Amino acid sequence: MKVYKTQDIRNVAILGHGGCGKTSLVEAMAHVTGVTTRQGRIEDGNTISDYDKEEIRRKFSISTSVVPIEWKFWKINLLDTPGYLDFAGEVDEALAAADGAIIVINGKAGVEAGTEKAWAYCEKYGIPRVFFVTNMDDEHADYMKVVDQLRDLYGKRIAPFHLPIREDHKFTGVVNVVTLKGRRFTGGGKWEERDVPDDVQDDLEPCREALMEAVAETSEEYMERYFDGGEFTVDEIIDALRVNVNEGSVVPVQCGSGTLAYGIEGLIETCVEFLPSPIRDNIKIFGKDPRTDKEYNVDYDSRRPFSAYVFKTIVDPFIGRYSLIKVCSGELKSDSVIYNYEKETEEKLSRIYVLRGKEAIEMPELKAGDIGAIAKLSNTSTGDTLSLKADPLVFEKFEVESPYTYMRYEAENKGDEDKVSQALQKMMEEDLTLRAFNDKENRQSLLYGMGDQHLDVVVSKLEAKYKVKINLSKPRVPYRETIRKKVSVREKYKKQSGGHGQYGDVAMEFEPSGDLETPYVFAERVVGGAVPKNYFPAVEKGIQDSVLKGPMAGYPVVGVKATLFDGSYHPVDSSEMAFKTAARQAFKSAFMQANPVILEPIVSLSVIVPDSYTGDIMGDLNKKRGRVLGMNPTEGGKTEVIADIPLSELYGYSTNLRSMTGGRGSYAYSFSRYEQAPSDVQEKVIADNAKAE
Structure with missing residues (x-):
């Protein structure tokens, strides 16, 4: 491969809904430009971009891969991205390097959730884009229906550059709206010129008129010529439309077939003619x-x-x-x-x-x-x-979406914990949306990802690539335990076993501290030396140990004030261990008398969905014991629903939300506070803990 100058390079991300035909399109573009002698197929597992064993087995893209192609004087770096939402971090990585994008749409399925997500990505990064409607060889594909769907969503920016030609109900060619020329596909990515058929005229005239209006708006001279009924040359049209496409005010729509390589060279021409090189007037690095x-x-x-x-x-x-x-x-x-x-x-x-x-x-x-x-x-x-040491430079890092789906994981074979940890570390270097976290407080290891499918792929990759197996299970919710009333108790620890014995006697008062952020507060008001001061730290250590695992269900204790007010000691048998043990006994005895309760974590939840789904979302949140606090309109005809909800009710929410919204909803949450759990929840938590033990 030769070295290309900046102005001859195009970096193009391939975006779209999962399964819409992105990888097949990349394969066709590689074949038409001579990268391959035979076009690979996803079904056969021999495509260039889906080379990972997991991608071949599952028959969809998991990671972004780069496929550079050369056409005439230009090099196009194609960045083939996954379409499924669980692998959205890969799209962020690709768009950090892309200067333009092709959004692929299945001509039969039409605009899908992934199509809208791809558009949103391009808007976020300010990337010029082209729509390519593929699978036009399917008899049920409807190009103009797709164009109408796009216009309903994105308005006058949508501009068909190509119109399909059908003969005997078969897709055989396209009409180029810019040049007013027809092409008949002859197979293998090749084509021959043909006349524009009469049955295309009804769609051609309004499409052509819309393009001419866009051209006229690029300069006062063109506007005057347009109103005077003048014509534009093909070069003038291309130059003017290039400006519009780069600014995002015009988004071309083209059509073809990835599997048959129809319309592929026209798409490559559009990448070169209309999508920008890295040097762009309206973008500064x-x-x-x-x-x-x-x-x-x-x-x-x-x-x-x-x-x-x-x-x-x-x-x-x-x-x-x-x-x-x-x-x-x-x-x-x-x-x-x-x-x-x-x-x-x-x-x-x-x-x-x-x-x-x-x-x-x-x-x-x-x-x-x-x-x-x-x-x-x-x-x-x-x-x-x-950069260079003499001229160091730092660019701002791009951000990826935060993962909110998480599961508990354990190594299937004892002794593999270190291997699992090292393998996950390598996988997290590749995948910025994968997080592994050791939750010591609840004695569990957690794996965070973008969805259930994402975590399932991680498990498979660990086994296939790193030869370690893990089991996923429902995570332990980080509940807390506390008390609601004041209680006084006296506990004595006495043990005689020959020689020095053990003796510790404490009288203690336990009450709510009012601070659920702090496990405990220790105080003393002992008078007369009933308990010598040198044993106070041992008593506090006993409380410190006790709050780690509460008596109700084994969860950490918060919000307790423990006051030592009396006791007794033995001049020979008393020890720090004896007073520590007595304090632990006092804690356990008092806790169960002091109206103990389970506290559950409450999170602040933000759900962004199209307006038509807000009723379903609110109803579902109410079923999950959520409290809807408000709704805010957002861009693109969407609404943000804000609610407080118990963390335990969000298990599996990623799958539920996608099911309710067809993949068009997104959510995020952050910890807010702890609240007393309802009695039925408390009973279930205690019962589950008893089973686990």
Whole structure:
């Protein structure tokens, strides 16, 4: 592969709903441009981008993969992203490197939740986009229905650049609305010119008129010519539409078939003609000199000192470790010395690569704006900046969505805990939306992900790649225990076993402290030396140990004030251990007399859904003992529902929400406070704890 200049590079993310045909489209684009001699199929497990064993087995994309293709004078770095919401972090990584996007729509299924999510991603990152309606060879595909759905959602920005031609109910070609020329597909990605058929005219005229209006709005000269009834040349139309597409005011719609490679070359032409190179007038790339905090505008300038951004990390026991980078300024050569300011590491490179799926293609250099890979950077993570030690630079890190689905996990084989921990650490370097957390308080290890499917894939990968097995189970909710009334007790610990015995006697008062943030408060008001002062710390240690595991159901105790007010001691047999044990006995005895209760964690929940689903969401939250506090309108015809809800009721909520909203809802929550659990909940918690023991 040759080295390309910045202006000849296109970095294009492939987005869309899960199963809509993204990987098949990438495969067709690779085949048409000569990357492969035979087009791979998902069913056969031989596509370039879905090379992971788990992807081949499940027949859908799990990770973003890069597939560079070359067409005439240009290089297009295709970033094939997963469509399922459980792998949304991969999309964020891809869009951190992309300058344009193709949103793929299945012509039969139409606009789906993933289509809308893809649009929202492009809006978030300010990325120009093109819609490609694929599967047009299906007899039930309806291109104009898809166009109408898009117009209903996004208005006049939607501009069909192509219209399908059907002969004998079969998809055979397209009409280019920009050039007013027809194409008949002849197979293998090839085509021949043909006349525009009469039955397309009804759709062609309004589409053409809308494009001419968009062209006219790019300058006063064009506007005057348009109103005077003048015509525009094809080059003028393309130049004007390029401005509109780059600004996002026009979003082209094209059609074809990924499996038959129909319309693929037209899509590649659109990537080159209308999607931007990394150098864009309306986008500025700022980096900060960490020594001075001064910002610099680097803008993919090859004349500036080298800098690059790590947008993805691959840690694979089979293909090795690669840091995927986008060069933001200067040039990266195979013998370069690079510096990671945040990790304070400098390394001399011996090789740089371009990845095509799992294939690593060695390159002599990469220009600004290009995407490549560096092997074995052990101290470099996703989001890090690479630069020169003499000219250090740091780019702002991109953010991924936080994971809220979590499960308890345990190693299936005892003794594998360290292996599991190390494997998860490597997987978390690859996947920013995967989190492993050791919850010591509740004696459990937790695995956080974007959904049940995400966690299921993690379990499979651990077994397939790292040869360790884990079992997932329902997590233990972090309940608390406390008391509601004041109680006084006296407990004596006395033991005689020959020689020195054990003797400790405490009289203590237990009451609510009013502070549920603090486990306990210890005080004393002993008079007359009934308990010597040197035993006070032992009494407090007994309370400190007792609050770790409450007498009701074994959960941590909070909000208790313990006061030592009397007792007795033996000059020979008393010891710190005896008073500590007596205090523990007093705690247990008093706790069960002091109207003990279970406290449950309450979280503040935010659910964002299309307006039409708000009634269903509120009804469901009420069933889950949630309290709806308000609703706020948000962008795109959506509403944010705010509620307080017990954390225990959110188990499995990711799946429920997707089911209720067709995948169009999202949620987030944060801990708010503890509240007394209803009696039926308390009874169940106590019963479950008794079973566990």
